[in-house]
Amino acid sequence: MRFELVIILVLVACGIGYVIGNLLRKRLSDSLVANAEGLAAKMIEDAKRQTEVMAMEAAVQAKDAVYQAKEEFERETMEKRRDLQAMEKRLQQKEENLDKKASLFDQRDAEFLKRESGLASREQGISSREQAIGQKEEKVDALIVEQRERLEHISGMTSAEAKKVLMDTMEDEAKLDAAKRIKAMEEEARETADKKSKEILALAMQRYAGEYVAERSVSVVALPSDEMKGRIIGREGRNIRALEAATGIDLIIDDTPEAVILSGFNPVRREVAKLSLQKLIADGRIHPGRIEEVVAKSQEEIEQAMKEAGDQAAFDLGVHGIHPEILKLIGRLKYRTSYSQNVYQHSLEVAFLCGIMAAELGLNVKQAKRAGLLHDLGKAVDHEIEGSHAVIGADIAKKYGESPKIIHAIMAHHEDEKPSTVLAVLVQAADALSGARPGARREMMETYVKRLDDLERIATSFDGVQTSFAIQAGREIRVMVSSELVSDDRAVFLAKDIAKKIETEMTYPGQIKVNVIRETRATEYAR
Numbered sequence: 335m336r337f338e339l340v341i342i343l344v345l346v347a348c349g350i351g352y353v354i355g356n357l358l359r360k361r362l363s364d365s366l367v368a369n370a371e372g373l374a375a376k377m378i379e380d381a382k383r384q385t386e387v388m389a390m391e392a393a394v395q396a397k398d399a400v401y402q403a404k405e406e407f408e409r410e411t412m413e414k415r416r417d418l419q420a421m422e423k424r425l426q427q428k429e430e431n432l433d434k435k436a437s438l439f440d441q442r443d444a445e446f447l448k449r450e451s452g453l454a455s456r457e458q459g460i461s462s463r464e465q466a467i468g469q470k471e472e473k474v475d476a477l478i479v480e481q482r483e484r485l486e487h488i489s490g491m492t493s494a495e496a497k498k499v500l501m502d503t504m505e506d507e508a509k510l511d512a513a514k515r516i517k518a519m520e521e522e523a524r525e526t527a528d529k530k531s532k533e534i535l536a537l538a539m540q541r542y543a544g545e546y547v548a549e550r551s552v553s554v555v556a557l558p559s560d561e562m563k564g565r566i567i568g569r570e571g572r573n574i575r576a577l578e579a580a581t582g583i584d585l586i587i588d589d590t591p592e593a594v595i596l597s598g599f600n601p602v603r604r605e606v607a608k609l610s611l612q613k614l615i616a617d618g619r620i621h622p623g624r625i626e627e628v629v630a631k632s633q634e635e636i637e638q639a640m641k642e643a644g645d646q647a648a649f650d651l652g653v654h655g656i657h658p659e660i661l662k663l664i665g666r667l668k669y670r671t672s673y674s675q676n677v678y679q680h681s682l683e684v685a686f687l688c689g690i691m692a693a694e695l696g697l698n699v700k701q702a703k704r705a706g707l708l709h710d711l712g713k714a715v716d717h718e719i720e721g722s723h724a725v726i727g728a729d730i731a732k733k734y735g736e737s738p739k740i741i742h743a744i745m746a747h748h749e750d751e752k753p754s755t756v757l758a759v760l761v762q763a764a765d766a767l768s769g770a771r772p773g774a775r776r777e778m779m780e781t782y783v784k785r786l787d788d789l790e791r792i793a794t795s796f797d798g799v800q801t802s803f804a805i806q807a808g809r810e811i812r813v814m815v816s817s818e819l820v821s822d823d824r825a826v827f828l829a830k831d832i833a834k835k836i837e838t839e840m841t842y843p844g845q846i847k848v849n850v851i852r853e854t855r856a857t858e859y860a861r
Contacts (some may be wrong), residue, residue, distance in 0.1 A: 513823030520826070553596040553608045557615065563587050565620050566594065566611070576622035580629040581607035599717055601669035602640075606632050640665030643678065651685050651703045657734035663714040670713055677713050680768055684709060687764035697756060705743040705761050708736070712744075724750045785842060792835050793848075796828060810847040811836075817854040825850045 557563065567574050567587065574585050583598040585607075594611065598604045610632040614620050617628075644661030648654065656664075668678040685706035692702035712719075712727030719726050728745040745751040746758040753759050786804040789811045793802035798819035803812045813832060820828060829850040836846055 510823050513826050517823070517826050553604050555594045555596065555608055555611050555615070557592045557594060560592060562615060563594070566614075568620065572622060573620050573625065576625045577607065577611070577629070580626055581610065583607040585611075601671065602636060602666060605669045606636050609635065636669075637662075640668065643668045647678070647682055647685075647707060650682070651689070651707060653685075653700060653704045653707060656704075656708075660708065660711065660730065660734050660736075663711055663730065664707065666714040667710065672710075672713065677710050681707050681710050683768045684761070684764045687767055688760055691760055691764065692757075695756070695760075697760070701737075701739065702757060702760055705740050705757055706764055708740060709744050709747045709761050709765060722748065722750050724748045785840070788840055789836065789846070792839060793832055795835075796832060798824075798828070806847075808842070808846070810849060813848065813850045815850060815852050817852050820852055822852060825852050 565573070566577075566585070568576075574587070577583075578585060581598075582600065582603045583596050583606075586595040586597055588595070596604050596607050596611070598607070606629065610625070610629045613628050613632065614625065617624075641658075641662050643665035644656075644663070645665075647664055648656055648661060664678070664681065667681060668676070670677040672680070685703045688702040688706035689699045692699045708727065708731055710723065710727065711730055712721075712723030712725065715730075716723040716726055724745055724747055728741050731741050731744055739755060739757055742751065742753075742755060743758040743761045746753040747761045747765050753762060785808050789804040789808060790802045793799060793811050793813045798815050799813055800816055801814045803814075804810075805812060811832070813828070815825060815828065829848050832850070833846075833848045836848070
């Protein structure tokens with residue numbers, strides 16, 4: 335019973351609590367609704383006020399925009415009105431100008447009509463004159479034909495024959511006049527260009543004194559006695575074979591007293607063999623092991639000597655900045671000869687001559703000396719590389735960074751490339767001057783004599799030549815002509831013809847002077 339009573343009390347308490355909670359929620363909701371309604375009313379009033387303010391601002395802005403648009407329209411209207419007024423003025427001016435031009439054209443038309451009437455009358459007069467002239471020309475032609483027939487009858491020649499005689503006479507006179515003019519022009523040119531060039535070349539030759547060559551194609555080593563030949567040969571020839579194998583040079587041991595001949599195409603190897611053999615002879619110990627040791631040491635000495643020779647050449651000329659490998663090749667030229675002329679000395683001589691002539695012409699002296707020193711650079715290796723020494727030298731100079739002007743001067747000094755600079759022509763002249771001066775080079779006796787014979791033979795092959803003499807080591811040919819067969823004017827043409835034939839048929843260094851001499855002698859005896 336008690337349990338049930340407790341349950342009933344609990345249920346009654348729950349119902350009372352539910353009723354009280356509902357009452358409290360209702361009151362709370364009523365208060366919230368009232369507050370929300372007040373807030374909404376306030377917001378509505380605020381929105382109305384803001385709407386009114388925005389409407390007023392919009393109205394003010396609209397009025398401002400209308401006012402500004404009105405002012406802009408008025409301004410544009412005024413500008414257009416001014417433009418239209420200016421255009422009207424220009425149109426009025428153009429109309430006035432057109433009226434003036436029209437009046438001028440009317441005046442010109444009137445003048446033109448007057449001129450046409452005058453020209454018509456002139457044309458009539460000219461046509462009548464032309465008719466009269468045509469009649470006169472017919473009469474003149476008839477008179478010319480008549481006179482020509484009379485002249486042919488009197489002279490006994492036709493007009494073609496007379497024309498041929500006249501042409502021959504005029505041709506001879508023209509040739510004589512041409513010869514006289516050529517002679518006068520040559521004399522004038524000789525007095526100007528040749529004089530200056532000869533002065534420069536003579537000055538260069540005077541200021542540089544080169545040595546005369548005495549080189550040989552083989553080297554000779556002197557021996558203290560003929561007994562040394564056997565020691566050089568060695569047992570069963572082992573010493574001479576070892577020396578030839580180490581140096582690449584042939585040793586010629588013959589009946590020549592107290593001498594051994596070294597033969598080889600490479601001058602550096604020949605110099606190494608000569609130095610090595612001299613050391614072995616002085617030392618007295620000659621055997622294969624000692625030979626190889628001495629040859630190796632001699633090669634080092636020659637390499638050092640070549641380097642020092644290249645440095646000395648650059649120092650003597652005042653040319654700096656040359657690559658060490660090029661200097662070494664220049665020193666190598668010390669053991670190279672061309673027509674028995676030492677190429678090292680020849681290069682120095684060409685460099686000095688180039689410098690002297692460049693100074694006279696106002697050119698770069700150091701650049702000219704540099705080109706002259708390097709012009710025969712290819713001869714240091716031309717026995718190892720195929721091709722012209724000028725092309726080889728230009729390739730080496732290009733490889734080691736020489737300037738294009740120097741490379742071109744090296745390439746063009748033997749016409750492997752056409753000279754296009756003053757420096758290239760200068761190197762050509764200095765090279766020819768160094769190689770062609772008396773005593774600079776040796777030639778075979780047979781070649782030298784044959785060249786002189788060919789010169790005299792070519793000169794005497796022309797009509798009117800009595801005798802000819804080759805002088806100045808073949809660098810000048812004097813031609814004596816008959817004064818009866820060759821005139822003074824004809825002598826000019828004869829000298830040119832002889833020179834042209836020499837250029838065509840002969841090969842020679844430098845140049846050959848053709849000197850034609852004509853003498854008129856009057857002889858009488860007093861009895």
